[in-house]
Amino acid sequence: DELEMDPVELRRKNFVTKEQMPYVSVMGWEYDGGDYEGALQEALRIAGYEELLEEQRRAREEGRIMGVGISTFTEIVGAGPGKKCHIAGIEMFDAAELRVHPTGKAILKLGVKSQGQGHETTFAQIVAGELGIPAENVDVREGDTDNTPFGLGTYGSRSTPVGGAATAVVTRKVREKAKKIAAHLLEAAEGDIEYEDGRFFVKGSPDQAKTMDEVAFAAYTNVPEGEEAGLEAVTYYDPPEMTYPFGAYICVVEIDRGTGQVEVKRFIAVDDCGVRINPTVIDGQIHGGLAQGIGTALMEVIDFDEEGNHMNSSFMDYLIPTSMEVPNYELGEFVTPSTHHPLGARGVAESPTVGSPPAVVNAVVDALSPHGVRNVDMPLTPAKVWKLMREHGVEA
Structure with missing residues (x-):
């Protein structure tokens, strides 16, 4: 907000471009190609980004608290050369x-x-x-x-x-x-x-x-x-180098004014894991990783009381997402073969768990940004979000 720049444009200005590939980091790690802006563009297309922003504008006029969060990421996998x-x-x-x-x-x-x-x-x-x-x-x-x-x-x-x-x-x-x-x-x-x-x-x-x-x-x-x-x-x-899957995620949330409950309405995930040997297996791994990431962002926390006792040592107290808390994912496929792998595969690995929590958090911050909220720490439990809204003058 301070830069008066759309989150998409901010990322585009900071991407390593495909023309710079293979890109060698200051620590000597060689990135095996990647079109980061292309993956983001595909996520924007699937989401209908401009229409989504217009939907958000109308929601705010109606008094609804709706947010759109974007995350772009790379993951380092394939330990190791x-x-x-x-x-x-x-x-x-x-x-x-x-x-x-x-x-x-x-x-x-x-x-x-x-x-x-x-x-x-x-x-x-x-x-x-x-x-x-x-x-x-x-x-x-x-x-x-x-x-x-x-x-x-x-x-x-x-x-x-x-x-x-x-x-x-x-x-x-x-x-x-x-x-x-x-x-x-x-x-x-x-x-x-x-x-x-x-x-x-x-x-x-x-x-x-x-x-x-x-x-x-x-x-x-x-x-x-x-x-x-x-x-x-x-x-x-012995692999010649690591491989680097990457992706772009867009999350849409709506927050209940009265309870602080965050509902994930849409989740668009575009992953580039190189050549896909079995697309069904990959989609399944992405589905699981996105659910895990949503849980990390909204629910999962380990608490102790003042005497050091564990407060949530069972699934009665330690919450994880069920099918009721996750949306129907909208997955996109982007393929840039890896130059570090004989089949061109990058691997999926933890990519969905890397990209999904920041997308959810960014969506919540975006939803509350008109009220001056700039940051909030995970997990975004209803109690924490409710308290944050009251501190920033959001009426129930």
């Missing part, structure tokens, strides 16, 4: 092992572990996309260190950025051996073999091809001279 994380005393690689059986079915073993992110689906799809094996024929195994390659595990937002990259790399290793076997079967030079959609063929003769199933069977029954039998590989992937 050994060349920069060695200070921790450990190389932060991760591992993947892939074996294709004579039946054409495959087993993928990983050093990461799913905690509900959908690894079983996502990583099977990576193998399917790189080898042409149906995803349902890929058995993804995690979590048993006696039977999986050594890895650093799932934390630091590293499943797709590191574990997924390892899966892509090991699958391509297997595909290279499969190419040698296909050349043998087609009686052609390896350099003349091309691969497309699960088929190996001689350049210029796509009608004479060997399927992945045929090559997998030959890997155990008819390998070229000097080549070991079997079709498997393992890789330990």
Whole structure:
């Protein structure tokens, strides 16, 4: 308000532009591309921003307390490149092992572990996309260190950025051996073999091809001279850099004059997590993260009394959002492939929990800004908002 500048314009003036990419921070971290203004523009389009501001103007004339909050953010994920994380005393690689059986079915073993992110689906799809094996024929195994390659595990937002990259790399290793076997079967030079959609063929003769199933069977029954039998590989992937998903969120709230209750009316979320391996899994992770962020902004707090007793140690006292407290999210997709990942993926990670709390808080501050409110600390509970309104002369 003091600058007399729209929040959108303020952000546009301060963005690192896509022309400045790859951008290296003063600490030496290289951002892997990004069109921050483009993501914001998409969020504004979905929201109908100009119409939304007009709706807010009319609401204020009617005495309603309506606010529009914007947040733009980046998240650093994919811990981490050994060349920069060695200070921790450990190389932060991760591992993947892939074996294709004579039946054409495959087993993928990983050093990461799913905690509900959908690894079983996502990583099977990576193998399917790189080898042409149906995803349902890929058995993804995690979590048993006696039977999986050594890895650093799932934390630091590293499943797709590191574990997924390892899966892509090991699958391509297997595909290279499969190419040698296909050349043998087609009686052609390896350099003349091309691969497309699960088929190996001689350049210029796509009608004479060997399927992945045929090559997998030959890997155990008819390998070229000097080549070991079997079709498997393992890789330990050390990422070259972190990856940086980003996004733009717009939140619309309305505040009850009498109770201070904040109701989230709309939430527009545009995320750029690079190439989306499984859009449904990504949308689910965004939905959960937005709910968590709304809870952080409006409800969740740990309180102690003067004697140090925990005041809200159960879900009877510690509130979290339910379906009644969250709106139908309006999601937008923006894709800038990462130059730091073999598939162009950035990962989703905590992005929704990074961008959603400031969007909610900014919306509440915007709603109360005509009354002189410039800041409020989370969580914005009804009691806190009610007290704030009374202190600033807002009548019930």
